[in-house]
Amino acid sequence: MKLHTIESTNDYLKLMSLNKSVEDFTVIVANRQTKGRGQLGSKWKTEDGKNLTYSVFIDTSFISLDKQFYLNCAVSVSLFNVLKKLMLPNLKIKWPNDILSDNYKICGILIENIVKNVNTTQSIIGVGLNVNQLQFEYKKASSLKKLTGIHYSLDEILILLITELKSQVDRLRTYDFKLIESDFKNELFRLNKPSTFQTPNKEVFIGIIKDVTDTGKLQVLLEDEEVKEFGLKEVKLLY
Template identity: 40%
Template sequence: MKLIKLDAIDSTNEFLKGLSNKQELDNFTVVIAEKQTKGKGQMGSVWDSEEGKNLILSVFIKDPLLNVNQIYNLNIAIALAVVTALESFNIPELSIKWPNDIMSYNFKIGGILIENSLKSDGTVSSVVGLGLNINQTNFENLPKASSLAVICKTQFDKEQVLFNIIEKIKQNVDLVQREPQYLWLQYTERLFKKGVPMPFKNKFDKNFMGIIQGVSPMGKLQVLLEDDSVSQFGIKEIQMLY
């Protein structure tokens, strides 16, 4: 694993994408930063992080997929890698809030953003961004956010957490092609609020009740509605009200 450490950067994902365009990168090249000024989340949302307290990283993964139809397999592999790595530190009540938020209890402790590049030969390379709240304790105006330190009432070694996560990512990327069914089973079992009646809001700001059933192969959330039908929703088409 090649590790590039930066004090500050606009975005580790943008830095790593730029680097991959200029030179041939080793698989699992990792960029970490103590401060990120323009961190990105899903669909252009912003990821804020207190300087020096958290893990801000991006990983370059070379050709993890056989074709573009497997893109969501990588999402579940990465989310699972983060959760299983954190389980080794005894972080309680971990789950994955669709599509890629890492939760402990009802609090968001991390977020994942994967950006894929399709090559002319049909192969896909990926830059995986992860923001994980480690030792930050102040979450003013962020009532649904927390960190490992707040939840476990102790400080953590960021580098140790990093190496555990990268090791799990390597293992799961290997499983993407060999045993994707295993990854899907583990991911579905860890889905946040799966099987629990929950209020939702759709893209028209209409509230409704539903029960999460799982996620489709293309990454859409499957929700059982009150009329016993199952509908599928893409990112930004549905919001869970929890």
């Protein structure tokens, strides 16, 4: 479903799912989002009609709540695979769920779960992909067109993205968790490289990303040789 202007595709789809039965892989696409957001409430600002801002409804009742990290892996890998086919340079998956190209952010992901009961979970996958926009307030943001010089059809790219997402979710349905996790980790930004991190208190420290746990926490080797785990709200990777 294509909409011209709404506050948030995730919120729109969430409200739909609460009021009626929603078909698996229902997609809501907005030409303009007035309150698009990313992780931790950050705002996702884009120029109207030049990018893809969309949300996908998925019945994830086949994944237990303690394995939701694998859904994050599958979504990230699906986006990575499509962008790789489009020849975007130096692609990486940045923890927890951004896609970078040449160290520029081109895509952000926001996954929100709706728990109906103990055995029923539904997920709304929100994606913001910079496609044809050329000017950005955020200096570390870029787009497909800016990086490749090619003007893209938003509809054609969306079809590629949804097709690949379905393929990766099918892998989840066959409980191919570890291979999907491996695909995610193999493309992890700054893996095994000294990196700079910042805490919510603005404290900065150096560490080396060693792994991501099955619950999605980042494992960082610190200068004292201690490996510490950080959750989503506990650390920010500076680059």
